[in-house]
Amino acid sequence: MLTKRSDTKTRRARLAHIDAHGHTPLDRRSFLRNAGMTATGLAAVGTLGAATVQKAHALPPVDLGKPTTVKKNICTHCSVGCTVTAEVQNGVWVGQEPSWDSPINRGTHCAKGAAIREIVFGDRRLKYPMKLVDGEYNKISWAQALDEISAKMLEIREKSGPESVWWLGSAKFTNEAAYLYRKMAAFWGTNSVDHQARICHSTTVAGVANTWGYGAQTNSYNDIRNSKTMIIMGGNPAEAHPVSLQHVLTGKEINRANLIVIDPRMTRTAAHATEYVRIRAGTDIPVIYGLLYHIFENGWEDKTFIEQRVHGMNDVRAEAKKWDPKTVEDVTGVPGEQLKRVAEMFAKQKPSTLIWCMGATQHTVGTANVRAYCTLLLATGNVGAPGTGANIFRGHTNVQGATDLGLDVITLPLYYGLDDNAWRHWSRVWEVDFEWLDGRFDKKPGPNNTTINYRSLPGIPSTRWFDAVTIAKDQIDQRDTLKAAIVFGHGGNTVPRMPEMMKGLAALDLLVVADPHPTNFVSLAGRKNGTYLLPIATSLECDGSRTASNRSLQWGEKIVEPIFESATDYWAIYELAKRLGFADKMFKNIAMVKGKFGDEPEAESILREINKGGFSTGYCGQSPERLKAHMKNQKHFDIVTLKANADAPAEIAGDHYGLPWPCWGTPAQRHPGTPLLYNTNLHVKDGGGTFRARFGVERMMKVKAQENGQEIEKEVKENLLAEGSYSLGSEIKDGYPEFTMAVLKKLGWDTDLTADERTTIDKIGGNNIDGVSWATDFSGGIQRVAIAHGCSPFGNAKARANAWNLPDPVPVHREPIYSPRIDLVAKYPTRPDFKSFRMTNAGFSVQKAAVDKGIGKSFPIILTSGRLVEYEGGGEETRSNRWLAELQQDMFVEIHPADAAARGIVEGGWVWVDGPENNAKIKVKALVTERVGKGVAWMPFHFGGWYQGEDQRKNYPAGTDPIVLGESVNIITTYGFDPVTAMHEGKVTLCQIRAA
Amino acid sequence: MTSFIAAVLAVVAISVGASFLLETQQQTVDKTYATSGTRVDLDPRLSGGVAPKH
Amino acid sequence: MIATPLFRHLFPALLAMLLCVAPVAAQQPSAVNPTASSVTEKQLLDALKPNSTDTIAGRVSIPDVRAGNLIQPTGVEFRAYQTTTIFQVGAIAIPGMLALLALFYLIRGRVRIQGGPSAQTIVRFAWFSRFVHWMTATSFIALGLSGLNLVFGKTLLLPVIGASAFSAMSQLGKFVHDYVSFAFALGIFLMFVMWVKDNLPALRDIRWIVQFGGMLGFGHPTADRFNAGQKLMFWATILGGGTLAVSGYIMMFRPVSFAISAMQLATVVHGLTGVVLVAIILAHIYIGTVGMEGAFRAMGRGTVDLNWAKEHHSVWVEKVARKRPKDISGGPAPAPAE
Amino acid sequence: MARMKFLCDADRCIECNACVTACKNENDVPWGINRRRVVTINDGKPGERSVSMACMHCTDAPCAAVCPVDCFYTTADAVVLHSKDLCIGCGYCFYACPFGAPQYPKAANFGSRGKMDKCTYCAGGPEADNSPEEFAQYGGNRLAEGKLPLCAEMCSTKALLAGDGQIIAQIYKERVAKRGYGSGAWGWKTAYKEDIAT
DSSP states (O other), X not given: OEEEEOXXXXXXXXXXXXXXXXXXXXXXXXXXXXXXXXXXXXXXXXXXXXXXXXXXXXXXXXXXXXXXXXXXXXXXXXXXOOEXXXXXXXXXXXXXXXXXXXXXXXXXXXXXXXXXXXXXXXXXXXXXXXXXXXXXXXXXXHHHHHXXXXXXXXXXXXXXXXXXXXXXXXXXXXXXXXXXXXXXXXXXXXXXXXXXXXXXXXXXXXXXXXXXXXXXXXXXXXXXXXXXXXXXXXXXXXXXXXXXXXXXXXXXXXXXXXXXXXXXXXXXXXXXXXXXXXXXXXXXXXXXXXXXXXXXXXXXXXXXXXXXXXXXXXXXXXXXXXOOHHHHHHHHOOOHHHHHHHHHHHHHSOSEXXXXXXXXXXXXXXXXXXXXXXXXXXXXXXXXXXXXXXXXXXXXXXHHHHHHTTOSTTOSGGGOOSSHHHXXXXXXXXXXXXXXXXXXXXXXXXXXXXXXXXXXXXXXXXXXXXXXXXXXXXXXXXXXXXXXXXXXXXXXXXXXXXXXXXHHHHHOSEEEEEESSOOHHHHSOOOOSSEEEEEBOOGGGOOEEXXXXXXXXXXXXXXXXXXXXXXXXXXXXXXHHHHHTOHHHHTTTOOEEEETTEEEEOHHHHHHHHHHHXXXXXXXXXXXXXXXXXXXXGGGBOTTTOBBOTTOOGGGTTOBTXXXXXXXXXXXXXXXXXXXXXXXXXXXXXXXXXXXXXXXXXXXXXXXXXXXXXXXXXXXXXXXXXXXXXXXXXXXXXXBOOOBHHHHHHHTOGGGSOHHHHHHHHHHHTTOGGGOBTTTOTTOHHHHHHHHTTOOTTOBBOEESSOTTSSSSSOOOOOOSSOSOHHHHHHSOOOOOEEETTEEEOHHHHHHHHHHTTHHHHSOEEEEEEOOSSOOTTOHHHHTOHHHHTTOOSOEEEEOHHHHHHTTOOTTOEEEEEOSSTTOEEEEEEEXXXXXXXXXXXXXXXXXXXETTEEOGGGSOTTOSOXXXXXXXXXXXXXXXXXXTOOBOOSOXXXXXXXX | OHHHHHHHHHHHHHHXXXXXXXXXXXXXXXXXXXXXXXXXXXXXXXXXXOOXXX | OOOOHHXXXXXXXXXXXXXXXXXXXXXXXXXXXXXXXOOOHHHHHHHHGGGTTOOEEOBOSSSOGGGGEEEOTHHHHHHXXXXXXXXXXXHHHHHHHHHHHHHHXXXXXXBOOTTOOOSEEEEOSOHHHHHHHHHHHHHHHHHHXXXXXXXXXXXXXXXXXXXXXXXXXXXXXXXXXXXXXXXXXXXXXXXXXXXXXXGSOOTHHHHHHXXXXXXXXXXXXXXXXXXXXXXXXXXXXXXXXXXXXXXXXXXXXXXTTOOHHHHHHHHHHHHHHHXXXXXXXXXXXXXXTTSBTTTTHHHHTSEEEHHHHHHHOHHHHHHHHHHOGGGEEEOSOOOOOO | OOOEEEEEBTTTOOOOOHHHHHHHHHHOOOTTOOSSEXXXXXXXSTTOEEEEEOOOOOTTOHHHHHOTXXXXXXXXXXXXXXXXXXXXXXXXXXXXXXTOOOBOSXXXXXXXXXXXXXXXXXXXXXXXXXXXXXXXXXXXXXXXXXXXXXXXXXXXXXXXXXXXXXXXXXXXXXHHHHHSOOOOBTXXXXXXXXXXXX
């Protein structure tokens, strides 16, 4: 035996990163080597079948002798915003390294992030454009595909109008692509453009924005480290946002904080909780009122906070009074003592934060749930300070950005809405004629000689698109039903009622699926012609910015050129716009760069256009240069505050990581971004703020009063502006409305505007300069002046515990459409049928029919759904990743041991799960576990490719089928839509389970 | 003597037969640890052969 | 030495071959902070103690259910067996047997045919019987050598021939061991079928044992076709070989439902049976060749000298003479044993 | 000289499986072989804990002790490695290993399981450091580059610690002291005959 000693130079020391412990670099020395051992020694025996695990040629190792380029992008699989560090050699992604410098993930990843390299050489990707001809997929060229698609679209436009083409965008778009896609829909002439936010946090956006101004996470993942009490309700971040748990668990350990998980299922997150509260699915509002009951009863509420910064808390108090512990226990199943304990912790051991996810949002009462959560935060004064807030964990990489940039049927980019002011603002930004834009839209005569202009009407949401295809023409409020669906980066198994979706899918004239993978739209049989598959690059093959859930923007570099014949979204959108005839207008101010297939829009240039128009949400300060500087200097940001350290270089000095929006004014004004929303402890110029004055300055309210011994109703004006609360350094020591030229003039601050700013404002205002506001002034002057005086450009108002414009201004409990508690359905029915998003929401009728049919008897098990750590969304991408697919190979249902025993179901055995609608059933494996309570079943939602017991693998074009297929839970999930956003009911329905 | 030679021959024959039969039945782990919902591209690296030498 | 805990739990282990033996759940009220009362390794190991063949097992998402075993404490015992027990048992049994045989040879010398060779022979084993014997014998030698290599090779051979050559040889040995086993198992089965009738115990076997077959000069006890010594050898071979085959095929086919402890047990049983049987067979080889005049030709040619037969198997000779006189023939003068 | 160890802080492990896929990513481990895996104990019950397990690179490794061809060796960093050229696929190491680390490319043992494969602590094998030959058989060699195993480096909650035993034990101790609880350094008693006194 020889001892070989090789002293390889230590390149980097890694231990230092494990925690805050310094350590000297490793000194790796030597390995023993067997004497006389030769490689050929066993060649002869090898032929006898001594199999060995070897490296395939497809994956070359990092060649240490060759130069390596390091590129940074952002993981596409959730919204935490983990930096992915790639080592590239010869245009091939050869290695992945931990991203130590990122203040968000600090080197770490979850299973998906650690396996992300696979997706850019994954051989299950769609390799070239394909067209479905008589049931067979044929390879075609990009040019042919785009020519045929655009011709068909124009034909449909001619026959049925622009509203018959439905656009579905993606939360995996970069901000720039999302913006282009929204812009394309606008130029085409429809508001029917949606994306994944509809089915994940649309109710959050609506509920939160209606409470205090913006529909986003108020604080950040990092800030959770400051919390002393955390409630995670309706979320399982240990699987959905694993890296966030790094911050949650560190916070829990450092502060010895309370971590309370409220969920129908004992999740992996609950395994690390200090208290787990099991509730009946769909009873979030009673649980919150159960908490508020104890809080109000014991006077634990934050009275000063409520007085200064909250409107309408008394209405909540009245509602909470109805929810005494006994009633709550009856409805939710939670013992009163436990809720009291949790309520006391949340109210007294502050700062407290409430974290939620799709367990809160995917309900017929989604918006109301979210509003109830916000109310709890407001009542305990837990908003607008470190360690507090609504920490809303969003889904995909850029679901926050795509939402912000208007892939939403109710608004133009950055929440400007759809009214004339909004369109005029954007036509100014785009430098296109307002009348021309207006002319792109369908119009129809309305009542009393008015004209209904579809330019201002919300479009068709992704939860109901198939209804809009199959519905009778006179049942839908537009000229014709949907004829074409253009789907960029969205799965086909994400919405309940798949049997009905199949009908819609079959009835479409044109289906375009532009995606790195064919998605479940393809696996579902029924179409023979008129389907096009376009291979789109993944986010990792794309330059551009992404907005993480904490509102930080991060610039991702294209790691490698799109593989196979894949193209970037930018190029595909540009080429499609060219063929639809408006590319010259749409790309007027956007620079082109040389891409893989020729000219393609430059990401930086698109971001500059967003900056130019993005004042309403503070997307105006994040220039590409600033974002790139942040990525370059990641290591200089603090992991708790996200603020640049004292030793940071000048280009990022004072900034918060990723310039979390709102980042006010022009990039030159160098606003540092707002890490915590509504934080009055900071000056606005340093990222502080107030609640947004969005709903006027006062409200007329009818109150009952005693006058001359008689009870009369009289109108009083209630002040909606903050009282005695203002952000640090504010010159106005009270509430104030949003800033317009009129307000500036009144304060005498208009003289602070520079001449250039004034010129721009004059140009925008025309003959009504006073109407130019902080959101429409793209000189940035109004914002600059307001901030200079310490004021939030959007005003300083109260948050609303009573949101009078919503269907349930103060949240009230409503039983799910399919509830096992018929007695409670009678007491807490869902809202009556009504029209929303151009079609009828018939929830009430469905609920009534279910009760009448006694559905609770034949379908006794509550079914809820959720996420697995290995997969994401519809799952085609991750189920095609061999490193991930190996870990979850079967669709399964979690069933309680008692329910399993009663049905003769064994662990790992096949079962049929029957749904209450359409005689739908799915065949899955049983996972017998106490994670779920008795009478409850849980299924993951990422599977697809089987349909009611049948394997649909043959429907995929050869070689593009994902490694793992399985039944989709949405085959058996059921009817139900939130009244505000048409969010589907994804979390509560009923089912029956039987051994197969 | 014939019985001895026949026996040796039989041992060899049975062994060779067994090796062929069993090697064809031998399953690589990628196949074994894949369930009904999957289509794994079987990995040639697992089925034998010697590592490529450069 | 042999009494490792593995043996104490032989039967429970066989019963407990099912996987995923659920860990004993800690007794915890559900309202208690699960962090403070989290399950610890020590707790689980303590819970396992009454039945040490269990493992700390949990749930894994991959289909390889054995991956659910987090810690298997019996690995330590297997190690003790593999590094010490089998080595010592082998080192005692095999050289010990050789020493015993040498001692026996020194004391007794070669057992001669007392009456001297006769001119007559008697058919002892038919061709097929001899074929089966040799098939079993040759395969056993191959299996024994390749098996012993795994026990002693590392100590005895590796330092001499070097790692590469030793590994190549061992690899080859392993293939040989696996495939040749089928011939051996077949042989054991056929021998059982052919000879079980003649190997059932009889009363006279007691006398034979008491007199030790007359080999130490206490006169010749009578015997039928097989004497008690041969019967013991038969049963040792059948039971030992059978055990080897069963345990070997468990090791080879690794039924999914078998726990690791069961696999370890199979390996231990296989190894120990193997070295013991090797030692026994050494005695068999001795007595069939050097140790006794006229014995080898029973398997060599199939016939034996009539005098030899009369001395050792008088009852049998009488039966043959009565039932199949043709089997006794005047042949050429007996040749010395090969 | 550093004594390299793994420590899984079960109170931090959330079974995200990053360690599993990071390992696949770094070493291109084929389907069916899991050098690292995460096991959940008491699943669905209070006290549920997940532990990421791979080769623990034991002091006085049982695998090496039982190997009939002596294909294991321990590096100066106390990492337990083996030579696939020497391995005969007998399976003894799997029976001896307390942690189920050894894996084989073939499922049944007809003739051969194939060459054993296990966690290398991202330290390759006996071939020259970071040579294509080494990569082909064993995967990456991060230790030679002064980096630690990717599984631990990428662990989402920093539950899985890798590095010098004294240092990671110290980190763990400090954590336990700070948070006030700890379910123990899983496998340490078995692998290193050590407990971490906390």
